[in-house]
Amino acid sequence: MTLPNEPNLPDSESENETADGAPSLQPDLEAMLAAARPGGQPEGPTRCGLIAIVGRPNVGKSTLMNSLIGQKVSITSRKAQTTRHRITGIASDGDTQFVFVDTPGFQTRHTVKGTAALNRNLNKTVQSVLGDVDVVLFLVDAGRFGLDDAKVLSMIPKGKPVFLIANKLDLIHRRADLLPWLKQMQERHPFTEFVPLQATRQADTERLLGIIRPYLPEQPWFYDADALTDRSDKFLAAELIREKLFRLTGDELPYTSTVQIDKYEEVEGGRLNRIAATIIVERDAHKGMVIGESGERLKRISTEARTEMERLTGKKVFLEVWVKVRSGWADDEHRLKSYGYE
């Protein structure tokens, strides 16, 4: 294994920091004005996706989350909830909406001690939540990797983009000291990106959002930039399809399968929603599983999802659902690049 060409090290200048060295979370005016516009969705193509922050207690998850969303105004929708996920924060920046979801078992200050917290049920919940997200941020203290970190890492489903976030970089005196550790970490897990940072430093979290951005799918935003805590109909549509998908395929389908909304249009004066969605699976065999014999299963997934959408929104829904196989690791140019195989 080789180290990535450029482990995403932060710049050393300290703009965005206040005189006492604390980060300035002063939101920039433009983002504030954009968020204040009705609807607030940008023109043109947009990206939107789910991100989970995981790590052992006290590693800085809440600090990072607050820093990621605090600077962006938008929504800190602590109350927002979807059928499956609790949204802990949303950052809308430029064309991209970053939706952070809670991962039970990781976000609480008081995790149950001992093995109970790591029992099979919890593992399953964690796997299911993490299976739906587009990016997992795995937080550790820079230069450290203990048994507690290893336990968390082992719960992350395979095949997800996992970023290694080496936090508390300010406590490391010489950055060069981190290189042997980074190398060991890469041998432990095929991390997609390495991001050493200081969670309290705004320049670092800005940079992190920029690194996450290309991993989020091109699709409409789930939430309007000015919405506060509402569930979004688009997100709900994706969740409903996902729910039917997993219910009707049983345990056969891996949690890495996801649903993406390609189009969500209100037509006929708002009486009809025209929705196009893609179920993304890892392998051809999974595609067959979702489609079923002569397309019966896919038909059922989409009919049941459509009926429920109509019931929930009180509108007629025209729903098209496609199934696509995600290109494998070897085809993924960006990933190969990040491993230094250019």
Ligand SMILES: Nc1nc2c(ncn2[C@@H]2O[C@H](COP(=O)(O)OP(=O)(O)OP(=O)(O)O)[C@@H](O)[C@H]2O)c(=O)[nH]1
């Ligand atoms: N020096 C330094 N301290 C940090 C940094 N990020 C977080 N901390 C501190 O680490 C401690 C734990 O941070 P939290 O954000 O509460 O950690 P957590 O992972 O959410 O903790 P749990 O809720 O217990 O899971 C706090 O005292 C933070 O101030 C950092 O970049 N540098």
